Amino acid sequence: MKIVLFFQSTSQKSWRLKLSGAYRFARENDWFIQVIDIYSKPRDIRRALERWNPAGCLVDRALAQGNPPDLLFGDLPTVYLDQAPTRTPCAHPALIHDSASEARLAGSELLRLDCASYAYIGLQRGYFxxxxxxxxxxxLCAENGKGLTILPHRNLRAAIAALPKPCGILAANDSCAMDIWPVAASLGLDIPGDIAVAGIDNDEMYAESVTPGLTSAEPDFEGAGYRLAQMLADEMDRPSPRADTPATQTYGALRLVRRGSTNRLPDGNPRIERALEHIRRHALRSGFTTDEVVAVIGGPRRTATELFRKATGTSILEAIQARRFEEVLRLLRNPNQQIEPIAGLCGYSAPSFLKRLFKSRTGLSMREWRKRNADPSD
Structure with a gap:
């Protein structure tokens, strides 16, 4: 069994996902990964290297400027993760995050709405x-003939009030996006009717904590951890230390998770927008029915169903079924997810019913579909 040290932190979801990807590779290749705090002092890192005598090292450099330094690793096979572009070239290969890819994905979602104005809210402490x-x-805004306002953290309320409505706001990450909801409420503005909001990270702790939920672009952090380990495996297989320029690879966005914060309908009907958000949040629950959606819309059942179809082009039942089937496909793409429990996780009463439905819709069994459509990183 090969021992690999991963200089990493586990305090944030993104870091834990990277670690999860590396662990998956480790299970497949008989590695043991020992996590070492990325903020360890150089002398503690030297002690860890002496104690574990690793076959290689993975080093996350997203926040720790120059720590640990290159010299600590010498000729030991090492791969860096998320090295800032402002740093001097390092002596080891690196996997770099294409941060702009999430902005393209989330920004395109906002531009699809053709808002009257657009804005960006970043972090108070600027990261690359x-x-x-x-x-x-x-x-992206310039390409679409739109200007962009950079929102200040001070006087944020006044800045948002001054934006022509409807407006679209992209946040640097999901945590940053949370500032928009209380401001909108204090101004009597509707999300997404007056303000459409998109974030980055798809951190459910934030994205699902507000109503409507936050649309967010999800980076492929888990896939990055797996690829990082693959790169290290290649380095460890080298017969001699690298003499050429270290290779650099990139990773970026995985998918856009649409929630209610960008679910603005052409006629701006808030009752239907609330109904769609209710379906997104609750349709996977066993026993969920169209009656709940009708109650959210309000009024007589016939009127509610007609309003829904007119606004969305589909029936309430079809919208529920689409939400459930979307989740089935998402779970099937994950090779670590067992197939049998998927029916219950997606609101279906029995696995046999889902299997028949899946076959009728795709022409394939669930297992066959997975073989053809599993995520490349998996």
């Missing part, structure tokens, strides 16, 4: 990935 996302969103 924050600046990259702001720059990319500005470029």
């Amino acid at each position: 990935w924050d600046r990259e996302r702001q720059t990319e969103f500005r470029r």
Whole structure:
């Protein structure tokens, strides 16, 4: 069994996902990964290297400027993760996050709505990935003939009030986006009717904590951890230390998770927008019925169903079924998810019913579909 040290932190979801991807590779290749705090002092890192005598090292450099330094690893096979572009070239291969890719994905979702104005809210402490996302969103807006306002953290309420409505706001990450909801409420503005909001990270702790939920672009952090380990495996297989320029690879956005914060309908009917958000949040629950959606819309059942169809082009039942089937496909793409429990996780009463439905819709069994459509990183 090969021992690999991962200089990493587990305090944030993104870091835990990267670690999860590396662990998956480790299970497949008989590795043991020992996590070492990325903020360890150089002398503690030296002690860890002496104690564990690893076959290689993975080093996350997203926040820790120059720590740990290159010299600590020497000729030991090492791969860096998320090294800032402002740092001097390092002596080891690196997997770099294309932060602009999430801005393209989330920004395109906002531009699809053709808002009267657009804005960006970043972090108070500027990181390189924050600046990259702001720059990319500005470029996208310019391509579409739109200007971009950079929102200040001080006097945020006044800045949002001054934006022509409806407006679209991209946040540097999901945590940053949370500032928009209380401001909108204090101004009597509707999300997404007056303000459409998109974030980055798809951190459910934030995205699902507000109503309507936050649309968010999800980076492929888990896939990045897996690829990082693959790169290290290649380095460890080298017969001699690298003499050429270290290779650099990139990773970026995985998918856009649409929630109610960008679910603005052409006629702006808030009752239907609330109904769609209710379906998104609750349709996977066993026993969920169209009656709940009708109650959210309000009024007589016939009137509610007609309003829903007119606004969305589909029936309430079809919208529920679409939400459930979308989740089935998402779970099937994950090779670590067992197939049998998927029916219950998606609101279906029995696995046999879902299997028949799936076959009729796709022409394939669930297992066959997975083989053809599993995520490449998996």
